[in-house]
Amino acid sequence: MQSAVMKPALALYTTLFLVFLYAPFAILAILSFQTGPEGGPQFPIIEWSSYWYQHLFGLAPPSRVAPLPIGESLFRSMTLAFMTMIVSTVLGVMSAQAFRSRFKGSGIVFYLIVLGMMVPGVLVGLGMALVANFFGIDRHWWSTAFVLHVVYTFPFAFLVMLAIFNRFDKSVEEASWSLGVSPARTFRKVTFPLIFPGVLSAMLFAFTLSYDEFSRTLFASGRDLTLPLAIYGTFAVEIHPNVFAFGVLTTLFSFALLGVYAILMSLSVRRARRIAIQEE
Template structure:
């Protein structure tokens, strides 16, 4: 017997159109930059395109009259990796510590997440002024590192809180009954079980640090990170090489996300094989 397909209501098409326009609003500017980065050699910064080529991607790796692509990218990459490592380690330790109530835990928690409420530019300004008061020159690996941690650590902490709230302590009790020490229990039981979440924290912290502008503005010192370099170049660079840079950096961010998701899938596959 043939089944008749249920007719969708008019509201479905209205909501679907609204969602499509919303996605276009979000990713339209990114798509525009991506397309314009493939301008021909004589192309400009706007439509219509004058040919199609990879010329500006090759020009990206040549000596530029304005801008330090390689140096700023290296600094952003190193800073993002340091922020990622510190955030993962401290978030994991804080998640373990907050599993049991202790005196002053609420105060510490609210202090840890308070930086999410304060405007980013004020945090950057405050850290920069503090370094000037103590006669320390702000640098991307000191003051900027601290500023980025005020942005990434609260997210890592909240993620680990959610993970440990669902964590079954009976696994740890079973390990201790079998003679495992506290360190062995953490290393062989707790850590493998929360590893996918730690990968998520790592991805969050790296991408947030790699793309951060406001909290880096007053704390990076004389050497720019990549977001600061791109911002400074917007008033000087008049070729699509800037769009090529945006396309490359966006692609790099997607690669990081793909690696993180791939790692989670591998961990789940191995866990399924063992079980």
């Protein structure tokens, strides 16, 4: 009886959660197809048009709505996210590897790492700005903002890899060592292929968190704006439909990243299974 009640309740809860999660995107997509060149959201749609998508790429006739500054800011955000992804993932793998063995002060080090994701971004960004001003350091997206992004995303990569290593069968490495293979070669040929799905997850976490980061970047990026800051500056006074169109394209880009992640994950899982079968 209890199971018969719980299943419909859980199904209803899941449905409502998905509606709550994706309803804003659906509304965003609908509003992005209103006609131009006048700005401002209107609902219901009087006339459907792809004007605002053309406006994003400079293909539409001039209007009172200025184009979004997505050129250089998009390049900065993508570059910053890529740099953060590489550094945070490498640090996460190395730190999780170190925590596979007990060492003195491991508890303190663990909480110091996790602290980076717990401290509010406004406080960290403001603190970085004050420290930079005190020492006369110029703030840039590739220096001070980059450091804050790594501090913020590194704990996520670390926790992902820590979970992966907690389920890792160490006997596979011991078998390789017993055959005279060096630890470095064992990690490269045996360990890394098996933990590669976790590495992909850590990379995805670091990239998406850095790409969308606002509060920490606001205080640490200096004059050069990243994409979230540039978009925020355009609709601080009035929201135009070109922002909706760009939001749809950004969301589709995120879904594309998830698709690539799923493909790479399936390939890595198949490879890990082949390695396990060969070892057996």
